[in-house]
Amino acid sequence: MQSQKDTTANDAESTAVSVLAWLAGEPEHFSRFLSLTGMAPADLRAAAGNRSFxxxxxxxxxxxxxTLMAFCEATETKPETVVRAHTALTGGANAGGW
Structure with a gap:
């Protein structure tokens, strides 16, 4: 049986993968992400399994x-879900003023 912590971690990872899938279909946002991270599109598949990524x-x-609101609207995801994913993936580090 999965613990609440495992479920939260799995949900957070699922949310992050949804972000990646959405970005891949949004050329302007995707280009900005690649530019800011210095990643190449070819590197994304391997990186997607990395919790830090x-x-x-x-x-x-x-x-x-x-960008957050565009993702939430397009995927029908509540912003709170993204915040919870961030908390789970970073151990509670605060970013973006949240």
Whole structure:
């Protein structure tokens, strides 16, 4: 049986993967993400399994409210879900003014 902590971690990782999938379909946001991180598109598949990378995806989203709201609207995700994912992935570090 999974603990609440495991469920939260799994949910957080799922949210982060949703962010990546959404970004991949949004050329302007995706380009900004790649530019800010210095990553190449070819590096994303391997990085997607890295918890620090997933935390960075959520951090990117939270760092720019218009991007966060665009993601939430497009995916019908509540902003609070993104905040919880950030907390779970970073151990509670605060970013983007949240």
């Amino acid at each position: 997933l935390a960075g995806l959520v951090e990117f989203l939270m760092g720019h409210e218009p």
